Amino acid sequence: MKSKVLAALVATMAVGATCAFAANPFVDVPSDSWAYKSVVELADAGIIQGVDGEHFQGQRNITRYEAAEMVAKAMAHMDKASVEQRALINKLADEFADELNNLGVRVSALENRVGNVKLTGDARVRYRYQKDSKENDASWDYRVRLRANAMVNKNTKVTYGISTGNHAFSDNGAAEDENDILSDIAKVDYNFGGGDWTLSVGRTDKYVIGGSKGYGYNYGDIFDRAELKYSGDSFMATAGYGKFKAAGLAGGDFTYKDKDYSLDGTKTAYGIIEGRFGNGTAIGGYYNTFDNDDYNALVRGTELDYLWGAYASFNFGKDWNLLGNYERVNYNSNINSTVRGDEDSATVWVGRLTYGKAVMATPNTWDAWVEYLNAEDGAYIGGSTNSWRWGKLDNLESWGAGIDYTFAKNAQFQVMQSFASKVKDGDGSDPEEQTRAQFVFAF
Template sequence: MKKKLAVALALMFVTTTAGTVFAAENNPFSSIPTNHWAYQSVNKLVKAGLIDGYGDGDFRGDKPITRYEMASLVAKAMSNEEKADAGLKSELTKLESEFSGELQNLGVRVTTLEKNQPNFKMNGTFDTRYTAKKTEDGASDVKGEYRLRLNGEAKVDSKTSFGVRLVNNAPNGSNFSNNTWTTFGKPDNDQDSSTFRIDRAFLTTKLGISDLTVGRQALKLDANDLLMDSGAYSFDGVKSAVKLNKKVTVTSNYGRLASGVTFLNSKKVDISAAGAYYENYKNIDVTSLGINYADKNFNGGITYAQLKNYSSDLDLKKWVAVNAGYLVNPKLSVAAEYVTNSADPVSTVVTGGDNAWYAKVLYGDQALKKEGQQNVALKYYDVGANSIVPAFFGPDPLTRNGNGHDFKGLGLDYNYAFSPTFGGELNYYKIDDKVTSTNSSYHYYRAALHVKF
């Protein structure tokens, strides 16, 4: 067993998706066809939790892999052999026999491959969508949009890595309410189509029991992004994540979110001028502390977060967010979040409550990792005007709705996987503005495609 564990530990230093296919039949890098019996055996081990697949937790059983990659997965299972029942141990024995040569030579292969691996690795997402927004008076807005995000990571040493993100569009200093999508046909110098640029750069290192991240990085405050759209907004500061055990994590953030920024409306008019809703949001420091619990069927957490205008020493938001989710069965899950803000409104424009509610029911495949998997989600929002900041509110299409009004939203999502890395969705939302005229309420339709690479 010690020998098996040694093999598995050696594999942790290798990117299992690497490998060059050679023609020689007995070469460990030769391709294994998807109808090979080993695929079925490895799939059984994945489902039993003895293997977590590749680095992203996904065993790609839909395409050929090399003998080296298959041996890597076998070694992962060997390190968890004590979890296997008699049937799984039998499968593991057959796999060990089949790939015994590769397992015995892994030390040599690992050393050779590591020297040839690039230190800088990239992945990304590309999304495109068509949307239609129709208000109660019959007015409509139909458009096509796209979004590209590239993520890069470089290993600095055994404890430290460098991360960077490039985007085609993101909030910026001249328009901090700018969204992350580019409308079809918009030139690169248009306000809502920024030049492709780096919007995040940070270092992550292990410091004692904490994973410490320093630099411009994503601002993730709560589970469902009700407080902040973490995909769009970044902050300059420090994040600490301390894993108390396998189920409990404590996370804190501290830094500067905005400094001298400007907010524009859809007509490119400054809405952060004196007396306006966003006047006090031009300079923001952020502080947060959260604790989260997660096991196989349940997850939950509580977060305290504060936005403060550092130039005027004004409390903008003082949030407490509580979330919970439960896997009822393999095909059904429920989730909910409650947010309350104890800071007073910073503008007379705000005419509404301090609390926000979110609920979601998801039926179908809980994670779309294989071709043909699908699910349906029903979502509900009830958002008080003083509970969130419209520009920062994460859920789309509710993001940037109104200018300090209460609203409700009911949505239906359908998601389908064409492959593990290519998916589509259809959405319908009905948004009710509870304060202004009915023309501020609307119906929203969307069809979107998502690619991961």
């Protein structure tokens, strides 16, 4: 990039000038130059410093590292920038992300600038197939989500998002007729205590039982909560209370006397602790206690009591990760055998081995994985899950495999397939295998 072109660009980025009549620091920039005012303002703001502090050398080609250094200094003045200037700096930071990282400047620091509003989103087109499944009538579906992130001050961040939810292409426009776009995230995060403590209040779109490192066998969806989190270099602890806002739990949606009921609104108190080690390795445990007495009063025998689990995620070699997750669900002792069987607890084991890492922002990155699932009857409490699988997921032993490939920046293709699936207990027939493929786009 030539310096003259960059001068035209950074003319819009003059965000930190303190004096419009500051002295010209460069002997080779004449006062009648078209770029004179912008060069002086940027020098006065500390964004540019010339070649040797005395010469600007406006006709010289500059390196990407020199351009990245200017962007880094502009980032430091984001609090003084206009909306248009912030948008331009965001674009430049994305362009020079690698150079900025090498200079020790995290592009994510843009999110910590007061007054910065960042719009993001994603879109997914998905195919799911299982022989003889009622889902096959709606095998193709789509979802679009939009996000707005705003810094109120240096410690407070507000996030709001909307989602179409999952809609089958076979609906023939039903999504538009139903007008069912929903607010799936609306929260305030307050950071204090030197940056290690965060209080988050409101709705999140990605609460996962088991935390970010766990497999997410039972739940990973919309959740209203208040949560306090400590996150250090070697230790993380989270405590919170809230209620589920998507799908059902403890049996899922239920029809009783020709009326449909759901456990939407079931409350839970939860805690997570995690030890962190070098190279991204982590070991953690979690606990949830449930309050769904209203539903239990209607249909006796489906009341959840509590759930606990433990996980370990090991990175080894250059590109390998091994995840192991154990989880146990407990029900009240008055459980109705016609609903859940005679057991009052159930466990699940999940293991996944992954090679590589598909990064949405980096084209031609990929990963491949294989997993093993062994779940007792009653281990799956219903509702949404962070797993790629769907339908009845308990009383099941199954293997799965998949590939994720980023074929262009912010565009990824993912494919998953189950195999060797069988019923663990009872005389029922083994489940049909599941196939899932999807395109995911981020913007």
